Structure formats: structure tokens, C-alpha cells
Amino acid sequence: xxxxxxxxxxxxxxxxxxxxxxxxxxxxVYTHFKPRNKLQYIxxxxxxxxxxxxxxSSRVANHIDTELFDSISNKKTxxxxxxxxxxxxxxxxLKLLINSNHISNVFLQIxxxxxxxxxxxxxxxxxxxFLKNKIIKNHIKKxxxxxxxxxxxxxxxxxxxxxxxxxxxxxxxxxxxxPATNPNAGFTPKFGNKIxxxxxxxxxxxxxxxxxxxxxxxxCKINKISLTLYTSPYxxxxxxxxxxxxLINKFPNLINLSKGYNDRLFYDCGHLNNQGAKIFTNNLYNxxxxx
Amino acid sequence: xxxxxIDFAIFLPIIFILYWFVTNKNLKSQNLLxxxxxxxxxGWWDWRFLSLILFSTxxxxxxxxxxxxxxxxxxxxxxxxxxILVNLGFLGFFxxxxxxxxxxxxxxxxxxxxxxxxxxxxxxxxxISFYTFQTLSYTIDVYKQQLEPxxxxxxxxxxxxxxxxxxxxxxxxxxxxxxxxxKKRVFDNNKAxxxxxxxxxxxxxxxVIADSCATYVNEIFSNYETMNSLTLILGxxxxxxxxxxxxxxYSDIAIGTSKxxxxxxxxxxxxxxxSRDISEFWRRWHISxxxxxxxxxxxxxxxxxxxxxxxxxxxxxxxxxxxxxxxxNWTFIVWGTLNALYFLPILLTKNNRKNLDTVAKGKxxxxxxxxxxxxxxxxxxxxxxxFFRADSVLIAVKYxxxxxxxxxxxxxxxxxxxxxxxELLILILLFIISEWSSREREHPFFGKWRxxxxxxxxxxxxxxxxxxxxxxxxxxxx
Numbered sequence: 001x002x003x004x005x006x007x008x009x010x011x012x013x014x015x016x017x018x019x020x021x022x023x024x025x026x027x028x029v030y031t032h033f034k035p036r037n038k039l040q041y042i043x044x045x046x047x048x049x050x051x052x053x054x055x056x057s058s059r060v061a062n063h064i065d066t067e068l069f070d071s072i073s074n075k076k077t078x079x080x081x082x083x084x085x086x087x088x089x090x091x092x093x094l095k096l097l098i099n100s101n102h103i104s105n106v107f108l109q110i111x112x113x114x115x116x117x118x119x120x121x122x123x124x125x126x127x128x129x130f131l132k133n134k135i136i137k138n139h140i141k142k143x144x145x146x147x148x149x150x151x152x153x154x155x156x157x158x159x160x161x162x163x164x165x166x167x168x169x170x171x172x173x174x175x176x177x178x179p180a181t182n183p184n185a186g187f188t189p190k191f192g193n194k195i196x197x198x199x200x201x202x203x204x205x206x207x208x209x210x211x212x213x214x215x216x217x218x219x220c221k222i223n224k225i226s227l228t229l230y231t232s233p234y235x236x237x238x239x240x241x242x243x244x245x246x247l248i249n250k251f252p253n254l255i256n257l258s259k260g261y262n263d264r265l266f267y268d269c270g271h272l273n274n275q276g277a278k279i280f281t282n283n284l285y286n287x288x289x290x291x
Numbered sequence: 292x293x294x295x296x297i298d299f300a301i302f303l304p305i306i307f308i309l310y311w312f313v314t315n316k317n318l319k320s321q322n323l324l325x326x327x328x329x330x331x332x333x334g335w336w337d338w339r340f341l342s343l344i345l346f347s348t349x350x351x352x353x354x355x356x357x358x359x360x361x362x363x364x365x366x367x368x369x370x371x372x373x374x375i376l377v378n379l380g381f382l383g384f385f386x387x388x389x390x391x392x393x394x395x396x397x398x399x400x401x402x403x404x405x406x407x408x409x410x411x412x413x414x415x416x417x418x419i420s421f422y423t424f425q426t427l428s429y430t431i432d433v434y435k436q437q438l439e440p441x442x443x444x445x446x447x448x449x450x451x452x453x454x455x456x457x458x459x460x461x462x463x464x465x466x467x468x469x470x471x472x473x474k475k476r477v478f479d480n481n482k483a484x485x486x487x488x489x490x491x492x493x494x495x496x497x498x499v500i501a502d503s504c505a506t507y508v509n510e511i512f513s514n515y516e517t518m519n520s521l522t523l524i525l526g527x528x529x530x531x532x533x534x535x536x537x538x539x540x541y542s543d544i545a546i547g548t549s550k551x552x553x554x555x556x557x558x559x560x561x562x563x564x565x566s567r568d569i570s571e572f573w574r575r576w577h578i579s580x581x582x583x584x585x586x587x588x589x590x591x592x593x594x595x596x597x598x599x600x601x602x603x604x605x606x607x608x609x610x611x612x613x614x615x616x617x618x619x620n621w622t623f624i625v626w627g628t629l630n631a632l633y634f635l636p637i638l639l640t641k642n643n644r645k646n647l648d649t650v651a652k653g654k655x656x657x658x659x660x661x662x663x664x665x666x667x668x669x670x671x672x673x674x675x676x677x678f679f680r681a682d683s684v685l686i687a688v689k690y691x692x693x694x695x696x697x698x699x700x701x702x703x704x705x706x707x708x709x710x711x712x713x714e715l716l717i718l719i720l721l722f723i724i725s726e727w728s729s730r731e732r733e734h735p736f737f738g739k740w741r742x743x744x745x746x747x748x749x750x751x752x753x754x755x756x757x758x759x760x761x762x763x764x765x766x767x768x769x
Contacts, residue, residue: 001311003480008487015749022753159758167754168714 023154029173030129030165036172036179038080038186039126042093043133048101051075054186055090056109058083059232061188062271063109065281072285079186081109082123086116087212089123092139094216098223099135105226107288108216110254111240112202114247117212119143125164128157189274190267195235200269202234202243206250228288230255232280235269255287292335293763294544295497302332303548310552311478322449322472325552329454333418336458340416343381348451350377351426355433355440355447367434374430378423385415390619418458420616424583426451429465431587438466446472455548459541459766461559461579468556476553485733486550488745492734493543495748496536497764500722502757503715504533512680515690519698523690525716530680531673532719535564537765538577543734562730564672564723565650567664569633570643572672580616584609595638606638607631617679622687626678633671649731718755 035041052075054064060081069077080093090108097103119140130136131151141147150157158165172179180188220227229251234240240258248254257280265276272280292298306328314320334341354374361367399405429450432438441447450469456462511518511526518526542559549556559579566572573581585594589609593601607628614627637643650665651657657665674691681687729735736744 001478001480004478004483004487007484011487011491011745011749014746015753018746018750019753022750155753159753159756162757162759170754171714 020154023158026155026158026165026170027129029170033173034176036169036177037126038082039093039096039123039130042080042096043130045097046100049076050078050097050101050103052077052105052107053094053097053103054079054081054107054109055093056081057085057113058188058271059111060109061186062190062267063232063277063280064107064284065187065189065277067187068278068281069285072282073289081186081188084120084122086113086118086120086123087210087216088117088119091212091216091219092119092123092127092136094219095135095139096133098219098225103223103225105228106216106220107228107230107284109232110213110229110247110251111231111234111258112243114210114213115203115207117210122164125161128161128165131157187277189277190271191274192267193264193273194268195263195266196237196269199237199239201239204242206243206246228255229253230284230287231258233258233261233272233276235261235263235266237263237269255284257283257287292332294541294548295494295764298335302328303551307551318473318475319445321476322443322445325449325454325472326445326452329449329452329457332454333452333457336417337414340419343416343419344422344452347378347381347422347426348448350374351430351451352441352444352447354430356442358430358433359440371430371434375427378427382419382423385419387619421460421462422451422457424462424580425465428462428583428587429469432465438469441469441473443473453549453554455545455552455554456556459538459545459764460577461542461545461556462583463556463579464583468554471554478553482550482553486547488734488736489543489547489550491547491745491748491752492736493540493545493547495752496540496543498756498758499751500718501533501535501537501540502760502762503718503755504529504536505762506757506760507715508533508680512682512690515686515693518693519700520694520696521699523694527673527677527680527690527694529715529719531564531669531676532722534676534679534765535560536722541764541766546733558733562649562726564669565665565727565730566668567646567650567661568637568642568668569630569671570637571646572668573630573634574647580613584613588612595643599639602638603635606634610634621684622678622681625684625687626675629675629678633675652731 030040031043035044051073052069054060054066054077058081060079061083062081064077064079064081066077066079069075080090080097082089082093085093087110094106124140124143127136127140128150137151141151144150150160158170217227219225231244231247231254244256244258248256261272261276261280265272265279267273267276292302306324309328310321310324314324330341330344333344351374354370358367358370361370429438429447433440441450446469449472450463450465453463453468508526508530511522511529515523515526539560546556546558557579559577561575561578563572563575566575589605592605592608594605595602610627610631611624612627614623614625614630617623617626634643637645650661677690678684678687681690725735729737736748
């Protein structure tokens with residue numbers, strides 16, 4: 001029995017050792033290697049001055065051609081739109097960015113994302129390697145009943161988020177594989193035109209308030225950052241008028257760019273293609289240049 | 292309670308300590324501990340169905356005792372049939388009631404008669420197919436006077452409910468397992484360490500290989516209509532490895548756990564994908580079920596004796612029943628029939644006992660002929676698994692039809708899956724190499740590199756295991 005117990009304990013010790021080692025190596029790689037997503041990019045960005053920061057979902061990542069915007073505006077801008085991100089994720093991005101950089105303007109895209117106050121799985125997964133960062137920890141801990149486990153059990157955070165930060169992403173970080181979305185440039189153009197046949201609409205009702213958006217407004221005010229709210233277009237198959245009207249009632253300064261785009265300018269119903277994005281970037285500049 | 296759960300990781304050491312340090316002085320206490328822990332293990336899933344196991348145990352125990360005292364052949368037959376009807380009655384009701392009802396309604400409506408009958412919302416008790424067959428083997432062996440019936444109810448209860456193999460086998464024979472409950476168990480270091488290795492290898496197969504494959508298999512089979520030929524072929528191959536690693540992984544953990552308690556269970560898988568013909572495949576796949584059907588159905592029917600017609604009939608019966616055992620769906624029946632068709636030419640040409648040894652024994656590589664034979668057998672198996680996995684026979688036929696559309700445009704399609712893409716193929720290749728190199732043993736942890744192999748396996752479990760989307764063992768549904 002003694003031999004068996006010793007052997008079992010050695011296997012257990014080996015397992016615990018490998019779990020700690022894996023956690024350490026993964027965290028080091030995600031912290032020190034070249035960023036492969038926008039959250040990693042923000043964490044590495046220090047002492048920069050940005051004239052405009054664009055935040056939002058894929059409807060920012062696919063719509064704002066920052067290179068074009070920079071050339072026509074002569075300003076330094078950055079597109080931090082992330083596929084699947086909600087206002088909660090935008091708030092986290094903003095908190096991290098202003099912590100070690102200077103920002104003059106924030107352009108926040110809002111539409112039906114106003115209806116959600118939860119963080120997205122994508123953004124949360126990407127934040128998991130950086131739980132030691134106080135801003136990230138304070139921001140996300142209230143959303144997880146198992147936060148203690150995520151924080152203290154080694155490798156647990158990587159294991160339960162393996163599709164996003166598991167071995168594959170770890171390996172790609174090590175070999176410095178070019179990511180699908182370049183976090184430095186931010187703009188991710190879409191090509192093609194796939195408009196569905198079925199019709200849909202934005203939500204019929206609008207929520208009374210969104211505490212996350214209120215927090216974004218509050219942070220911008222404290223840090224003397226000018227906040228511009230705008231909305232992007234949808235294709236003709238999505239009925240948007242009623243909801244956008246309700247949104248404008250809540251935010252009278254909202255820049256409404258939801259109309260005037262032909263369906264051929266869309267990649268799919270919620271996202272403009274490359275050609276549409278360039279037109280939209282120009283229009284957004286023209287609408288905001290005097291503000 | 293599942294083997295791949297935290298609950299089991301806590302449960303197992305507690306029972307192990309109680310077994311070897313508290314109840315070790317008394318055989319009856321050890322057996323009682325096994326019964327109690329087995330009922331806790333099963334009740335963790337749904338305590339209500341414990342009554343079924345208890346009822347089955349009492350019936351078969353009493354019938355066994357009565358059979359030992361009964362000389363009258365007619366009364367002995369009556370006792371045997373009571374056991375068969377009670378056990379298969381439960382199985383039939385819980386597993387096949389809705390299937391037969393739906394098919395009767397469809398058949399009658401085909402002839403213009405509408406029948407109104409409602410299906411019942413029946414939950415299939417986990418493991419019912421396994422423990423039913425195990426208890427049946429006891430009664431049949433006692434009836435045939437191949438086994439002395441036990442008078443020890445606790446030992447018999449432990450035999451029926453032994454937690455390592457209760458819910459998904461191996462389906463033990465009373466002749467092998469029951470006597471082990473009547474003998475004093477002495478702790479054997481080597482056996483226990485071997486058990487630990489089997490548990491580790493079983494977990495690797497389930498959590499790393501089977502669950503990684505499952506992610507792709509689910510995606511590909513759900514979207515087969517839009518997938519190209521190459522992706523559909525890969526989907527079928529992934530399922531072939533998923534089901535093998537899922538089920539043989541479970542068996543490895545079951546056998547390994549039993550070894551920790553001093554028990555030896557029969558081997559359930561013996562590298563089936565290295566078989567050179569279908570006959571060999573069935574000697575290596577789910578061995579406990581295949582041999583059960585061989586001994587209690589095929590041989591009583593006449594086996595390979597008699598005229599050609601009888602031989603063909605027996606082969607079809609055994610494979611179709613085996614298919615139907617897996618579940619109440621035509622897909623399993625077609626899967627069984629297909630295997631019967633594969634097997635038939637081998638039987639009729641009397642080649643069914645040709646490949647009894649291990650392929651390329653003592654060599655590094657197989658001969659070209661052996662390689663081609665293994666590839667052909669593997670291909671046949673992959674084709675049959677499509678029926679096993681598909682939701683209906685029609686879907687399986689469409690899936691195969693789409694494979695043979697020879698559309699190889701767009702390479703490998705994986706839809707929205709973001710986990711391993713080509714990496715999974717590499718992982719499977721490494722797994723095949725590992726299986727090949729250990730094909731004359733039970734697991735790869737042997738030789739001077741065993742410590743390195745163990746470390747790499749643990750590392751793979753930690754970093755490559757699927758923990759975000761934990762799936763149940765496939766054979767729980769049977």
C-alpha cells in the first residue's frame with residue numbers, strides 16, 4: 001500500500017506542478033508576446049495620445065476605416081470595435097485605455113446594444129489571462145459566481161475558456177501567427193454582399209436606462225473626454241425607424257447615420273462591406289468635423 | 292455521478308480509504324460498502340431508479356436460490372422465464388415502448404387506419420441495458436448449472452450494482468465477477484498502480500480525444516447539407532474516434548477503478564481499429580457485449596453450425612439484436628444489418644477465425660497486405676458509424692450521398708468552431724501511433740519511457756482537454 005500511496009501522491013504532485021506551470025506559461029505568453037486581440041493591444045498601449053477612439057462591436061470594427069479617417073481629418077484615431085462586444089466590454093476597454101493613455105474624444109456606436117448590460121463571452125474570455133490587473137478584476141468579478149475559482153485555481157480560467165484562450169490561441173501567440181483581425185489597425189473590412197431574404201426588426205421596446213452607458217458617460221466627463229454617440233446603418237430588411245426614434249428621444253445628440261445606404265454596400269444585414277465602410281467613414285467625418 | 296466529474300474525484304478516494312482501512316478486516320463489510328457506495332454513485336444521477344436495480348437484484352437472487360433447490364425441469368424453466376420476462380420487461384418498457392408505439396401508429400396509418408395513442412414521457416434509466424444483461428447472465432448460468440447460485444444477498448447485490456461498471460459496462464459474467472465477491476481481497480500494489488494507469492489513459496481518451504472530436508462531429512452532422520465531401524468524410528472519421536475513445540475510455544476507467552479495489556474485470560476493447568477483417572473487429576469491439584450475445588443468443592440458435600440458411604439467419608439475428616440493444620431507433624438496426632452484411636462473406640467462406648492473433652506481432656510496422664486489410668476494415672466501420680450517429684436513416688443516406696457527390700471545393704469546412712482545426716488531425720495521428728505501439732498491452736505506460744509518457748498525458752489532459760463543453764459518455768444513453 002505504501003508504494004501505491006507514494007506513487008499516487010507523486011502523480012498528484014506532478015499534475016499540480018504541470019497545472020501551475022501551464023498557467024504560468026500561458027499567462028506569460030499572453031502578457032509578453034505580440035498582441036493578437038484588441039484587449040491585449042490596449043494593455044500594451046502606454047503613454048499614447050489619441051484624438052479619437054472608436055468603440056463598439058463588429059459594427060465599429062467593420063465600419064470605421066481609421067486610415068481613411070486619419071488622412072481626411074489629420075487626427076490620430078484608433079478603432080477598438082470587437083466582434084460580439086457589448087457596452088459592458090466597451091466600458092472595460094475605456095477604463096483600461098484611459099488608465100495609461102490620453103484620449104480627447106470617444107466615438108461610441110449604439111443601437112440595440114443599448115438593451116444589454118452584460119459582458120460578452122468573447123471579451124470576457126480575452127480578459128481571463130489578466131485577472132491580476134485590478135481594473136479587469138473589479139470589472140468582471142461581479143459577473144461570475146465562480147470568480148474565486150477563476151482567480152485562484154491555476155489554469156481553470158484557461159480550461160473553461162479553451163475555445164478562445166486555450167492551446168490553439170496560445171500556440172498561435174508563440175509562433176506569432178497573424179490574427180484575423182489586426183489589433184493595431186483595428187479596421188476589419190468585409191468583402192461581398194449577402195443580404196438575407198427574411199425580414200426582421202430592432203426591438204419594439206427600449207429599456208428605461210442603461211447603467212453601463214451611464215458609467216461610460218460619467219467616466220468620460222470625469223476625464224474630460226468628449227463623448228459622441230452615433231448609430232450605423234442596417235440593410236433594408238431590418239426595420240430600424242421606431243427603435244432609432246426612441247433612442248434619439250433618449251439621446252438627442254445621437255448622430256443618426258442609420259439610413260441612406262444601398263443594400264449593395266452591405267456584407268450582411270448588420271455590417272457594411274469595404275466599399276460601404278469607406279462611404280460611412282467619410283459621412284461620419286463630415287457629420288462630426290465641426291463638433 | 293460521472294467518471295469525468297469533480298464529484299467522482301472526491302468520491303473515489305473516500306471509498307478507497309474506507310474500503311482498505313476501515314472495512315478491510317471483514318469481507319461482508321467490504322461488500323456492504325461496495326453496495327452502499329454503488330447506490331450512492333447511481334443515485335447521484337437519479338435516486339428514483341435505484342428501486343429498479345433493487346427489484347431486479349431481489350428477483351434474480353430469489354430465482355437463483357429457488358433454481359438451486361428445484362429439480363423439476365418445467366418449474367426450472369418457469370423460473371428462468373420469469374427472470375427473463377421481468378428483466379426484459381423493464382428494459383422493453385423503458386427503452387422500447389415509445390419506439391414500438393410510434394412504429395405501430397405509422398404502420399397502421401400506412402394502411403389507412405388512424406390510431407390515437409399517446410407516447411409516454413419515459414426517462415431511460417442510465418445503465419439499464421448493462422445491468423439487465425448482467426443479471427440475466429447470472430440466472431441463465433444458474434439454470435444451465437454452470438454456476439452455483441449464491442446464498443449471500445449482499446455479495447449478489449454488490450455483483451449487480453458494482454459501481455465501476457454499473458452504468459456502461461463491461462457487462463460482467465457472474466462466473467467471473469461473483470466469485471470475486473466471495474474471496475478475501477488482498478491489496479496488490481502492482482495491480483492498483485496498473486489501475487491508476489488505466490484510469491489516466493481512459494480520462495485522456497475521453498476528455499482529450501473523444502470530446503475534441505465531439506465538437507466537430509456535432510457541428511458537421513448538424514450541417515451536413517452544406518458541407519463538402521472532404522468535411523463529411525472527416526466528420527465520419529472523427530465520430531469513429533469519438534465513439535471508440537468515449538466508450539473504451541469509460542471501460543478503461545471502469546477496469547482501472549475495479550483494480551484499485553482488488554477486482555479484475557474482463558477486457559472490453561482490444562484495439563478494434565487495427566482489425567484485418569470485420570470478424571476480428573467484433574472480437575475486439577465491446578467484447579463483453581459481443582461475447583454475451585455469442586454465448587446466450589448465437590450459440591443457442593445454432594451458431595455457425597447447420598445449413599447455410601441457418602448460418603445466415605443466425606448472423607442477421609445477432610447483429611440486428613445487437614444494433615437494437617443500442618437504442619430504439621432504426622439507425623441502430625441498419626447499423627447492425629450493415630455489419631451482418633459485412634460479416635456474411637467472411638462466414639460463408641469460413642474465414643471468420645482467420646485473424647486471431649495481434650496484427651504485426653513483435654514488429655514495428657505491418658506488411659502492405661495487413662495495412663490494406665486494416666484500412667479496408669476501418670473504411671467499412673466508418674461507413675457503418677454514419678448510421679449509428681445520424682438522427683435518422685434518411686439523414687444517414689443523405690450524408691453518404693453528399694460524400695459521394697465528390698465535392699472537394701473549399702477544403703475543410705469547420706463553420707463557427709474556433710477550437711483546433713488541423714491540430715485535431717495531428718492529435719488523432721499521435722493517438723493512433725500511441726495505440727499502435729502499445730497494441731499488445733492495455734495502455735501505453737510501460738517501458739523505460741513510461742514516466743515521460745505519463746507526464747505528457749497529464750500535460751495533454753490539462754492543456755488539450757475539453758472543459759468548456761463537457762459531454763456525457765455516449766453509452767450512458769444505451
